[in-house]
Amino acid sequence: MLVLDGATVRFGERAALDAVDLEVADHEIVSVLGPSGSGKSTLLRAVAGLQALDGGRVLLGGADQRGVPVHRRGVGLMFQDHQLFPQRDVDGNVAFGLRMRGAGKAEQAERVAELLDLVGLPGAGRRSVAALSGGEQQRVALARALAPRPRLLMLDEPLGQLDRGLRERLVVELRQLFGRLGTTVLAVTHDQGEAFALADRVVVMRDGRIAQSGAPVEVWSRPASEFVARFLGFDNVVAARVTGPVAETAWGKVPVPDGSPQGERRLLVRPGGVRLVPVDEGPEWTVESRTFRGSHVAVRLRPVDGPPLDAELPLREAPGEGAAVGVEFRAEDVVVLGDDIP
């Protein structure tokens, strides 16, 4: 459906998009994830035609979109803060795209009612958009974007301003809805939870480039680089020399999975892969802090020498602060990281 081929956008010296290649297949839901300033919003604007390319191509349905104005691209875009038209009621907002396409009154009314049902706001058509809550505005914005049946729906921080509970519920609803409708979706977010819950595929961006792309579980379990690992919230990264199945680190010897790259590397240990053992079996660690997280306890461990280590432990196994412990690592929770893109 969508192909980006070396897409480049520059703002002065800085490249907001730096030769980005990306494909989105029909009916696929792709989440672009990245910190602010990574170029993810620019990516959406470039696809929509709101931002001209300085290089490369955008293809929709195989057709180069160069010179095609925004209103002829047939894509949908849900803005970050919704941008509902303040002077129109809910009906007027949802019907807008249909009117632009010259749909008849009856068709408009039918489709608007259908979509308001779909987003869970039946009968809200006559309400003023100013009187809607944040969640309701979000639903209206979604209905408005979906109404003209765009071939590609783009979402810019779709759930950004909503509270946590609502966000977690809506993201599930969205995924089910898109699955049912067969919508092709390109969503942009800085929230990894949202991206992983929504998408078939996650694309992590950094400084206008794609740092990693893959299925959520793949990106989660095998971050490609230290940047991606840290962005996903993993802080257990340490320098290592990998020789065969073992890596030498400041945390001692760490087993690595078979087939890991060899030599001087950076190493990630997922907190779940840390096990505590009695002190006499290895070097001594001190429990620096202990945070209750509901299903588990997060423990920060301080070695005699070297960076701290985060561990996730079952409630009953967690030692108290200040306790002295020994540490072991599980090879399947250790990832030898690739180099960051320059």
Added chain:
Amino acid sequence: MVVPVAFFALFFAWPVVSIVERGLRVDGVWQFGRFGETLSRPEILDVLWFTLWQALASTGLTLLIALPGAYVFARFDFRGKGLLRAVVTVPFVMPTVMVGTAFLALVGRGGLLDELWGVRLDTTVWAILIAHVFFNYAVVVRTVGGLWAQLDPRQEEAARVLGASRWKAWRTVTLPALAPSVAAAALMVFLFTASSFAVVQILGGSTYSTLETEIYRQTVVRFDLTTAAVLTMVQFVAVGVVLAVHARTVRRRETALRMVAPEETARRPRGIGQWALFAAVLLSVALLIVLPLGVLVERSFATSHGYGLDYYRALQTPDPSGTFLVPLLDTIGNSLRYAVVATLIALVIGGLAAAALTRRAGRLVRGFDALLMLPLGVSAVTVGFGFLITLDEPPFDLRASWILVPLAQALVGVPFVVRTMLPVLRAVDERLREAAAVLGASPWRAWREVDLPLVRRALLIAAGFAFAVSLGEFGATVFIARPDSPTLPVAVARLLGRPGELNYGQAMALSTILMVVCAVSLLLLERLRTERTSGEF
């Protein structure tokens, strides 16, 4: 962008340049030496000095009196608000000739104050200043109040919560948001008062003369085109400087503002302070605006044998002296027809210019922005006379055409349209347009669907302004209106120029009729406005 530029080149630049050329080029040689010579004459220097300080004083006085009024109209909700808004706009719609007349009736010889207390102000500068406030009150109330009413009060509340006092919140949040429109209003008032013609002519008598009246005198009375050309150039430069300063100060101040429906921001006055302010504004309106208008009406009925309709009856019959070829009542129809056409032209040209200015930035565009204001400050007399000498040959042989009058009138209407539309257009969030474009709206459609509904209020205000200035335009129209279809201000001026009680009474009667017509159409506009906005939700 092309259309407005062409319009200005053809109907403004060309006539003015031609006039200047005629005055300053003798036998194909430019006589620039005449500048120093003319400008060193003491009487000319007096004129320049008086023009400047009376304009500054008028502008300051107007802002002082009208800004509280703008606040009251923007933030207070009270009965008869629409009516009062129409009332304060009436003076602005009135031809300047009649403003002068009304004040003559109030403070002049045999005027109301003279009869009551023997006070006469028509030989003092105060008469001119007060008449200018009277005339420009609506400019400030409409430009500033229109935006003020739509500012989200929650912004100020946010500042209060952050620890700002009421005054400090207003100064740091509301004032910066209002600054562009206050500056725009002040600029308009300054340009109006600096180029004030009829008011000074009538109230200043022979004592006070401004650049504008001097240009008229030199052109029409003395046929000294050279001096007139020099003065026109001086005016041109001065206006250019003012506009440049203005452009520099407002630049980048027009930021995206949070706009809300005006109905949401208006409240009934609360507490002693607010009621006192409200009462003070009502009192100033009563003294400054209602009183002169009332006196005007009173004089139109006051015949030598008590009150009666004699002057009105006389309007229906053809003029016995033969000065006017048609019954004077017909001039009302002429004026309205011209003004409607002029308003349409001004809206099209001004709307296109404002839309172009919103989309683009840069030095060139800002220059054009300032250029659009020039006709307000440049002598209408020059423009009118320029029309006569340039538009009389093919391909623009328009001298005999009726369209000439609306064209000249539209020229002064366009700046109002641009000035009123631009702040509001710029305040429309660009991403709303983008949202419309993504949903399939072409740029033109997006403008119609997104900008237009948001700026409809401003558009109506702009149309009102354009209509008003077209209706009241005198300096240029007096040159180009055909004898068989004079406009109302021209007729009034001619009546006032002739001696006799009947002529004076007829002038007053004619003015009263126009005032009523204007008040009614303004009320309709107000009504239309509230119906539309409330109908949206």
